[in-house]
Amino acid sequence: MKMILTIVFAITLTSLLVGVSFGNLLVNGDFETGDLTGWTEGTPETTNMFDGPQGVPCQIFSNKAPMSVYEIYEDPLYGDRHFRRIALATKVRAKEGYSAGWAKTGSWREGYPWIQQIIKVNPGKYLLNASWDCVSENLFFPKHDGGPAGAIFVVYADEMITSYIIDEEHPAPPTLCRKTTWSMESKGNWITKSITDFPIETKTGHIAVRLWFSDHDHQYSINPPAFMYVAFDNVSVTLKPVETSVR
Amino acid sequence: MRKVLLISLLLTSIVIARCVGNLLYNGDFETGDLTRWIPSKPAYFTPLWEQMGKPPTPPQVFCDNAPMYVYQIANGGKYLRRIGVADNCKSKSGYSLGWTRTGGPEMGYPFVSQILQVAPGKYKVDASWDVVAWHLGLKDMPMAVGGIFMVNVDDRVMEQTTNEIVLRRTTWNHESKGQWIHKEVKDFPIETKTGIVEVRLQMWDHNDEPIPESVYEYVAFDNVIFKLIPIGTGTESER
Numbered sequence: 001m002k003m004i005l006t007i008v009f010a011i012t013l014t015s016l017l018v019g020v021s022f023g024n025l026l027v028n029g030d031f032e033t034g035d036l037t038g039w040t041e042g043t044p045e046t047t048n049m050f051d052g053p054q055g056v057p058c059q060i061f062s063n064k065a066p067m068s069v070y071e072i073y074e075d076p077l078y079g080d081r082h083f084r085r086i087a088l089a090t091k092v093r094a095k096e097g098y099s100a101g102w103a104k105t106g107s108w109r110e111g112y113p114w115i116q117q118i119i120k121v122n123p124g125k126y127l128l129n130a131s132w133d134c135v136s137e138n139l140f141f142p143k144h145d146g147g148p149a150g151a152i153f154v155v156y157a158d159e160m161i162t163s164y165i166i167d168e169e170h171p172a173p174p175t176l177c178r179k180t181t182w183s184m185e186s187k188g189n190w191i192t193k194s195i196t197d198f199p200i201e202t203k204t205g206h207i208a209v210r211l212w213f214s215d216h217d218h219q220y221s222i223n224p225p226a227f228m229y230v231a232f233d234n235v236s237v238t239l240k241p242v243e244t245s246v247r
Numbered sequence: 248m249r250k251v252l253l254i255s256l257l258l259t260s261i262v263i264a265r266c267v268g269n270l271l272y273n274g275d276f277e278t279g280d281l282t283r284w285i286p287s288k289p290a291y292f293t294p295l296w297e298q299m300g301k302p303p304t305p306p307q308v309f310c311d312n313a314p315m316y317v318y319q320i321a322n323g324g325k326y327l328r329r330i331g332v333a334d335n336c337k338s339k340s341g342y343s344l345g346w347t348r349t350g351g352p353e354m355g356y357p358f359v360s361q362i363l364q365v366a367p368g369k370y371k372v373d374a375s376w377d378v379v380a381w382h383l384g385l386k387d388m389p390m391a392v393g394g395i396f397m398v399n400v401d402d403r404v405m406e407q408t409t410n411e412i413v414l415r416r417t418t419w420n421h422e423s424k425g426q427w428i429h430k431e432v433k434d435f436p437i438e439t440k441t442g443i444v445e446v447r448l449q450m451w452d453h454n455d456e457p458i459p460e461s462v463y464e465y466v467a468f469d470n471v472i473f474k475l476i477p478i479g480t481g482t483e484s485e486r
Contacts, residue, residue, distance in 0.1 A: 034321070034328025065329035068313050075278070084279020084342070085313035088332065098328070 025119045026209060029235040031060050031098040039100075042114040042210075046162065053081055055113030055213070056104040061231075062094050069227045071106040081109075092229050095133045095190050101231030102213040105140075105222045114152075116210035118161055119237070123205045126239040128155060128198040130209075134181045137188035138228035140220065144184045149228040150214035151186070153193065154178040155237075157200060161208035180214065183228070190233075199242070209237050270363050271446060274471035276308050276342040284344075284359040287407075302327065303357035304348045304450075309467075310338050317347050317463045324353030336465045339377045339427050345467030346450040348392075349458040356407055358395075358449035367442040369478040372398060372435040376448075376471040378418045381425035384462035385454060389421040394466040395449040396430065398473075400437060404445040413437050417451060420464070427469070436478065446473050 027038030040046055041058055056070040068085040075082065089103040102113050134151035141147050155177040156163060177198050181191065200207070213230040222228060272283040286306050301324030309315045315336055316329040333347045346357045374396065382391040398414040399406060406412070414435055418428065437444075450466040458464065 033326045034319070034330070035326050037326060060328065062329070064331045065316050066332075071279070080278070080282060082278045082280045082282060085309065086279070087312045088314075 024236045024238060025121075026117055026235055026237050029237070030233060031100045034062070034098050035060055036100075036115065039115040039117055042112065042116065053110055055110040056083060056102050058100055058102055058113060058115050058213075060098050060100050061092070062098050066090050066094075067092055067101055067103045067229065067231075069103045069105055069225070071224055072104060072110055073106050081107075086224055089227065089229060091139075091188075092135070092231060095135075095231070095233035099133075099231045099233040100211065101135075101229055103227050103229040104215070105224045105227040108215060108221050110215070112212060112214060114210050114212040116161075116208050119207045119209065119239075121202065121205050121207060121239060122241070123203055125199065125201045125242045127242055128177060128200050128237070128239060129194075129196055130155075130198075130235075130237045131192065131194040132211075132235040133190050133192050133233040134186065134231065135188060135190045136181055136183040136186045136228075136230040138183050138222075140222045140226040140228065141183075144187055147220045147222070147228065148216045149183040149230050150212075150216050151181040151230040151232060152178060152210075152212035152214050153180075153195075153232075153235075154210045154212055155200065156208040156210065157202040158204045158206060161206050182216070197240070200239075207239070209235070211235065269472045269474060270365075271361055271471055271473050274473070275340075275469060276344045279310070279342050280308050281306060281344075281359060283361055285362070285405075287356060287358045287360075287405075301325075301354050303354040304346050306344055306346055306357065306359050308342050308344050309336075310342045314338075315345050315347050315465065315467075317349055319350035319460065320348065320352070320354055321350050323351060330460060331463075333463065333465055335381070335383065335425065336379065336467055339379075339467070339469035343377075343467050343469040344448065345379075345465055347463050347465045348450075348452060349460060349463040351457050352452060352455045354452070356409065356449060357452075358397075358447050360405060360445050360447040362404060363444045363446065363473075365439065365442050365444060365475060366477070367440055369436065369438045370475040371478060372414060372432055372437055373474040373476065374398075374435075374446075374472060375429065375431035377427050377429055377469040378423065378467070379425065379427045380418055380420045380423040380464075380466045382420050382454065382458075382462075382464040384458055384464075385420075388454070390419045391421075391454040392464040392466060393417040393419045393451040393453060394423075394468060395447070395451050396432075396468075396471075397445075397447040397449060398437060399445040399447065400439040401441045401443055404443055409449065409451050419453075434476075437475075444475070446471070
């Protein structure tokens with residue numbers, strides 16, 4: 001009897017996990033809850049080996065409640081580092097309803113700001129299909145000729161899910177998939193990006209989908225009121241199991 | 248024994264020396280952020296937090312160029328989202344600190360605190376602050392929303408409450424009417440056994456009804472000064 005129950009439980013669990021593999025695996029990928037429900041923000045507390053000081057906060061915004069421009073500055077007297085809201089980033093329009101983004105000015109010294117979701121699926125090989133809308137721009141370089149801001153979509157698996165590695169050449173493919181939309185490409189316009197049938201493998205069944213704001217050129221401070229920003233919306237991720245006949 | 252006494256005296260001197268001037272750092276919020284202020288959030292209050300409800304509407308440090316957002320509590324406290332800009336609330340000067348709320352009432356107490364360490368003993372409190380409170384939908388309702396200046400000591404520090412423990416002064420919407428007003432406390436006696444003193448600024452959402460999306464309530468503070476004058480030492484601390 002105990003054995004039967006164990007088998008039934010195992011089948012049920014497998015069904016649940018496999019079930020997760022269909023449709024968009026992300027919760028609140030369109031940010032229409034108006035907050036970060038389902039997403040975890042990257043901080044020193046949530047990340048192994050968080051590198052550099054904490055980045056500017058992720059903001060869920062709409063056209064009625066636009067992002068704020070956060071200035072990073074260091075107190076000349078005490079050396080304390082501060083974030084302060086200096087203006088509303090009314091120039092940045094949400095894709096639709098609510099979007100998620102970052103807007104910063106001032107010192108370039110910050111860790112990478114990101115948000116992510118960790119998905120649990122069956123261990124195995126999958127084909128990753130994903131799509132998202134994103135926008136990026138650095139208004140300090142209105143001709144888009146410097147200080148690129150990147151909107152990075154990245155997928156990690158297994159031990160890398162809480163890592164701080166952004167290098168595309170990290171020697172662990174195919175568990176890493178990264179696509180960056182630079183401000184030279186977006187130029188402040190929302191564009192749709194997608195990935196089709198990208199092979200990934202997970203040994204543990206843990207997959208992280210991360211949206212990342214990259215201030216790529218770490219040599220420019222930005223003088224307010226100019227700022228750089230990145231935003232995402234309508235993020236969808238599906239996984240198609242491969243090499244199994246059951247799914 | 249002499250050594251112990253000497254160390255005790257030295258420690259007392261050091262701690263009392265900290266009582267000089269305003270004991271609060273960033274009481275005027277001119278750093279533009281919550282530096283040195285601790286916002287109320289679940290991590291500090293488990294399990295008390297669960298008894299008191301959901302995470303509160305967040306504290307916002309704002310200026311006229313970057314006003315507060317109107318935060319809506321939706322789906323019984325499940326979501327907390329920005330739905331607009333609180334243009335009605337201007338900062339007192341430079342940056343101020345405040346809270347806004349519309350939507351459901353399901354939330355814990357919104358406050359920020361600074362915890363001070365002074366020598367155990369008796370003190371007189373001298374404090375002053377600027378405060379504004381207003382409810383755009385209940386303009387004629389007294390005590391709909393208030394801004395609390397609160398002092399707690401010892402084991403009552405960071406307690407989830409609006410009750411007066413040591414010192415509480417509330418500025419209600421019917422007094423402020425959306426205008427900044429100046430408040431102060433003079434020579435208020437307090438005693439601390441451990442030397443731990445909390446200075447708290449709190450939004451008192453006294454109206455437990457949902458607020459329609461078209462309006463909101465708010466409370467804000469600025470220029471908070473807090474001084475302690477030791478009692479019974481024979482000499483008042485230099486300021």
